[in-house]
Amino acid sequence: MYRYDEFDRTIVDERVKQFRGQVARRVSGDLTEEQFRPLRLMNGLYLQLHAYMLRVAVPYGTLSSKQMRMLAHIARKYDKGYGHFTTRQNIQYNWPKLEEVPDLLADLATVEMHAIQTSGNCIRNVTSDQYAGVAAGEIEDPRVYCEIIRQWSTFHPEFSFLPRKFKIAVTASEDDRAAIRVHDIGIQLVKNAAGETGFRFFVGGGLGRTPVVGPEINSFVKKKDLLSYLEAILRVYNQLGRRDNLYKARIKILVRSVGTGEFAEMVDKEWQFIKDGKYDLPQDEIDRIKAYFAPPAYETLPATDATLKDKIEANADFAAWVKRNVAEHKVPGYGIVNISLKPIGGIPGDATAEQMEVVADLAEKYSFDEVRVTHEQNLVLPDVKKSDLFVVWEALSASDMGTSNLGTITDMISCPGLDYCNLANARSIPVAQRISERFADLSRQHDIGDLKVKISGCINACGHHHVGNIGILGVDKKGQEFYQITLGGSATEDASIGKILGPAFSYDEIVDAVEKVVDVYLEHRAPGEAFLGLVDRVGLDPFKEKLYAAH
Amino acid sequence: MTGYVVTANRLDDGEVVYLTADRNWSVSLSDSEVLASKEDALQLVSWSEEPEQMKDIVGPYEMEVDAGPNGEIIPLGQREIIRAKGPTVHPHFGKQAGRNG
Numbered sequence: 001m002y003r004y005d006e007f008d009r010t011i012v013d014e015r016v017k018q019f020r021g022q023v024a025r026r027v028s029g030d031l032t033e034e035q036f037r038p039l040r041l042m043n044g045l046y047l048q049l050h051a052y053m054l055r056v057a058v059p060y061g062t063l064s065s066k067q068m069r070m071l072a073h074i075a076r077k078y079d080k081g082y083g084h085f086t087t088r089q090n091i092q093y094n095w096p097k098l099e100e101v102p103d104l105l106a107d108l109a110t111v112e113m114h115a116i117q118t119s120g121n122c123i124r125n126v127t128s129d130q131y132a133g134v135a136a137g138e139i140e141d142p143r144v145y146c147e148i149i150r151q152w153s154t155f156h157p158e159f160s161f162l163p164r165k166f167k168i169a170v171t172a173s174e175d176d177r178a179a180i181r182v183h184d185i186g187i188q189l190v191k192n193a194a195g196e197t198g199f200r201f202f203v204g205g206g207l208g209r210t211p212v213v214g215p216e217i218n219s220f221v222k223k224k225d226l227l228s229y230l231e232a233i234l235r236v237y238n239q240l241g242r243r244d245n246l247y248k249a250r251i252k253i254l255v256r257s258v259g260t261g262e263f264a265e266m267v268d269k270e271w272q273f274i275k276d277g278k279y280d281l282p283q284d285e286i287d288r289i290k291a292y293f294a295p296p297a298y299e300t301l302p303a304t305d306a307t308l309k310d311k312i313e314a315n316a317d318f319a320a321w322v323k324r325n326v327a328e329h330k331v332p333g334y335g336i337v338n339i340s341l342k343p344i345g346g347i348p349g350d351a352t353a354e355q356m357e358v359v360a361d362l363a364e365k366y367s368f369d370e371v372r373v374t375h376e377q378n379l380v381l382p383d384v385k386k387s388d389l390f391v392v393w394e395a396l397s398a399s400d401m402g403t404s405n406l407g408t409i410t411d412m413i414s415c416p417g418l419d420y421c422n423l424a425n426a427r428s429i430p431v432a433q434r435i436s437e438r439f440a441d442l443s444r445q446h447d448i449g450d451l452k453v454k455i456s457g458c459i460n461a462c463g464h465h466h467v468g469n470i471g472i473l474g475v476d477k478k479g480q481e482f483y484q485i486t487l488g489g490s491a492t493e494d495a496s497i498g499k500i501l502g503p504a505f506s507y508d509e510i511v512d513a514v515e516k517v518v519d520v521y522l523e524h525r526a527p528g529e530a531f532l533g534l535v536d537r538v539g540l541d542p543f544k545e546k547l548y549a550a551h
Numbered sequence: 552m553t554g555y556v557v558t559a560n561r562l563d564d565g566e567v568v569y570l571t572a573d574r575n576w577s578v579s580l581s582d583s584e585v586l587a588s589k590e591d592a593l594q595l596v597s598w599s600e601e602p603e604q605m606k607d608i609v610g611p612y613e614m615e616v617d618a619g620p621n622g623e624i625i626p627l628g629q630r631e632i633i634r635a636k637g638p639t640v641h642p643h644f645g646k647q648a649g650r651n652g
């Protein structure tokens with residue numbers, strides 16, 4: 001894992017000190033709220049419906065056990081005993097008190113964590129594949145480049161006041177688990193015909209009011225050019241992005257208005273000024289960062305484990321969990337364990353301090369001290385020996401984290417919605433909970449198979465509803481909560497934006513409506529046909545008939 | 552009959568507060584002053600935005616309320632109902648916990 005150098009440590013410590021002074025001045029009245037607000041936002045502190053909310057960065061979703069324990073400590077000491085993992089692989093606390101936030105940040109800094117650039121119009125936390133470094137078939141560990149981008153973008157003076165927030169995701173697998181096509185910049189590590197590794201760039205993807213699947217603007221950028229090319233994109237955006245209209249300020253609007261080809265040319269032109277200059281990324285710098293992400297000391301093991309086989313045969317629940325939640329590891333004898341933060345009827349992405357500690361202990365004991373946060377609001381133990389899977393599952397199950405529902409209908413993404421969020425139109429969490437309860441039966445879930453449901457409480461789309469196979473968007477109708485359904489969205493390598501099914505459903509109707517959508521799928525699917533395949537094949541009509549016929 | 556209440560969040564912990572007739576901020580909606588017209592409410596919002604008031608609160612605005620059968624003040628709209636109680640998914644957190652009445 002990456003460890004802070006002197007420079008990182010100093011800037012984080014200084015920032016805590018500076019924020020302590022700013023809070024004191026706000027409390028004493030020396031700073032007005034107008035003056036203070038941008039300062040607190042620069043430190044990830046929002047004001048929500050009932051309290052402040054602090055968003056803590058988890059760089060590319062990687063945590064050590066020690067860091068996870070600190071997150072638990074913070075949940076207990078400064079919050080109400082829990083935290084919420086987000087679609088940006090970060091964690092949010094819902095109840096910190098203003099005057100305690102500097103102490104909280106000082107505690108975080110002791111484990112090399114902070115809340116810098118988790119808000120505001122800057123380059124946000126770079127996200128990545130939760131299977132980075134362990135996925136079978138991956139080209140390289142993408143976190144090396146995430147870290148390089150993090151260092152380049154942190155406090156970048158030119159890009160601290162962009163037209164709008166800016167999100168970058170990096171992956172190195174064909175299977176896109178990081179939703180790169182719906183980021184401002186999505187980067188995929190690829191090999192060219194000569195066998196060299198470089199980067200494929202997608203620019204101008206995003207959700208929100210105007211959902212767009214990002215188009216490719218360059219199919220191969222050399223490794224050494226990573227930062228100069230990024231710099232060129234950001235310069236073009238910084239100069240031409242619309243600052244006059246909040247809703248048109250994202251880079252996707254710029255790319256759309258000038259056209260992908262023209263945008264790529266503008267970037268290229270800018271790039272020529274800075275290429276082969278100070279932004280060049282020398283191989284020894286890549287190697288230096290790479291050393292932090294060196295693979296752990298794996299044992300040489302047989303690909304299959306006899307004890308695992310016995311346990312699977314003896315225990316159907318365990319077998320179901322292994323099948324659903326354990327992914328293939330690149331090293332024989334190991335598995336990637338997905339920890340579901342979606343127990344039936346639970347709050348998607350929430351974890352209690354105790355649960356965080358259980359995960360930290362398991363990571364320390366069984367996964368080389370590492371945990372990952374996924375953009376689908378789950379956790380991952382990346383390196384578990386197959387022979388340890390059973391004990392890990394038992395421990396997770398004892399703490400309500402062993403549900404074998406990865407990728408099923410109950411593994412929903414849900415934003416905080418109107419239960420917490422100041423911008424919300426409608427609640428998201430209780431809708432997710434009710435859907436989860438409706439489909440509680442695991443055998444029914446497994447029979448339905450993979451099905452991604454994503455819920456947002458407003459058009460800002462933090463819950464990624466546009467790219468849900470079934471997307472649910474909360475809307476406000478005269479103070480009442482209503483929900484619009486979209487079908488056919490996807491956030492993976494075949495990214496697509498869901499289509500609106502028809503008029504919205506009330507809070508009471510929405511769960512029945514979702515169940516009817518599932519019924520249509522089960523009724524019409526060909527053997528082995530995925531939900532997206534069916535929607536592609538038959539369109540929305542059979543769904544419309546079922547849902548609106550009686551209206 | 553609908554009326555208006557001026558509301559904000561408390562600076563130190565973000566707790567929802569309401570403006571009372573004696574120009575204090577209370578955590579309890581039942582303490583608030585109900586104003587008959589939106590104009591009156593907006594005037595008080597302007598007053599709340601003065602630097603002196605803004606020492607203790609953040610983001611004052613007017614909200615609509617209704618009178619219940621026993622004269623209690625009922626917030627209108629889901630957003631204000633939730634602000635007045637706490638998250639519906641955590642019945643023990645927020646004002647509904649009873650801590651602040």
Ligand code: SF4
Pocket residue numbers: 415416417418421422423424425428456457458459460461462463
């Ligand atoms: S989607 Fe809307 S309601 Fe949900 S967290 Fe984002 S801003 Fe809030």
